[in-house]
Amino acid sequence: MSTAAQLKELGNAAFSAKDYAKALELYSQAIKMDPSNHVLFSNRSATHAGLENWEDASKDAKECLRLNPAFLKGYYRLAMAQNELEEFETAIQTLQHGLAQSDGASDVAPLKKLLQIVQQKMKQKAAKSNANNMxxxxxxxxxxxxxxxxxxxxxxxxxxxxxxxxxxxxxxxxxxxxxxxxxxxxxxxxxxxxxxxxxxxxxxxxxxxxxxxxxxxxxxxxxxxxxxxxxxxxxxxxxxxxxxxxxxxxxxxxxxxxxxxxxxxxxx
Incomplete structure (x- = not known):
């Protein structure tokens, strides 16, 4: 029988090949074996994102952060899903919380970049509303x-x-x-x-x-x-x-x- 770690590696390989359905299956199997592993939930959240299942991506990212509130990639996953769900203000709060948790970490660039994207999409939504009024x-x-x-x-x-x-x-x-x-x-x-x-x-x-x-x-x-x-x-x-x-x-x-x-x- 495969271990959770082995299933995770197989899931990573499927994900890198963009076989998201297979990756989802493998990560889900690994989670059943190791339900306290925050990285598995992070990876499955990314897989849901690849399938554009944003509600599920958000759910898994939240579970990842519940298991490990200091895991920066979890904030990135959650904010990305919230952004796609057009929950822009919530996504900004998630990213700001993640940046506050970083404690000078060097891998905050993705969070900062996504923050800029979300803020820009908020402006676009407001501008589109104005354009409709025009x-x-x-x-x-x-x-x-x-x-x-x-x-x-x-x-x-x-x-x-x-x-x-x-x-x-x-x-x-x-x-x-x-x-x-x-x-x-x-x-x-x-x-x-x-x-x-x-x-x-x-x-x-x-x-x-x-x-x-x-x-x-x-x-x-x-x-x-x-x-x-x-x-x-x-x-x-x-x-x-x-x-x-x-x-x-x-x-x-x-x-x-x-x-x-x-x-x-x-x-x-």
Whole structure:
């Protein structure tokens, strides 16, 4: 019979190959044998994250921290799940608690980086709410306008709609870039626990191809992927800010047109 430690190693190998269903099965078996092992709950939380089962990822991360409140990776796992569940304020509290527990530890960089991501997503959610409000000028406002003004208003609304659609597309690209960074960082953290001589698989679509790549080489590749995703997030964030300003200006132009036309009609 396999020991909990052996099942954990097999789970790690399955996880690094992105066979999350198999990893979940193996970690669950190990937990049955060693239910007080906080690392097993941390690993299973990461596996649930790979499957995008965020409620279960949160549950396992909480159990990990109950067993070992000083385990920093547990705070990272929990905050990641809370972030995906859009529990942004709670995620920020989790990360701040984790940083407070670090006591000068050197491995707090992932917590700080995730904290920045969560804070940015809070801003994005608020901005999206504002953007929705920006496009909420009633169409019925145009019924009292003359034909020329109604045509101008229709053109402005069309421009506003195109901007809103472009903004939505950029927001989706930001989410994809964030997911790329998250997957790279989670996979890297799991690779760090593997033996140095372990061979790695690389995903090609839904298949996995054996790559004769050293552990260090695989980690370097993941770091490059994370850096690429972070740079893309920055570039897209700047574009998003520009589109939000443009959308605000378009809304203001529409309001000014309606106000001006209404004043002219009243004075006429």
């Amino acid at each position: 496009t909420s000028i009633p169409v019925t406002s145009a019924v009292t306008l003359d034909e020329a003004t109604q045509k101008e208003l229709a053109d402005l609304r069309e421009q506003q709609l195109r901007t809103a659609q472009e903004l939505q597309s950029v927001e989706q690209q930001i989410i994809s870039a964030q997911r790329q960074v998250r997957i790279s960082e989670v996979t890297e953290s799991e690779l760090l626990e593997l033996p140095a001589d372990r061979h790695c698989y690389k995903a090609v679509g839904k298949a996995f191809v054996m790559k004769w790549l050293s552990k260090e080489g695989a980690i370097e590749y993941l770091k490059e992927q994370a850096e690429s995703g972070s740079k893309l997030q920055t570039d897209l964030g700047q574009k998003k800010e520009y589109l939000e300003r443009r959308l605000q200006n378009q809304r203001q132009n529409i309001q000014e047109l309606i106000s001006s036309a209404s004043t002219a009609a009243a004075s006429g």
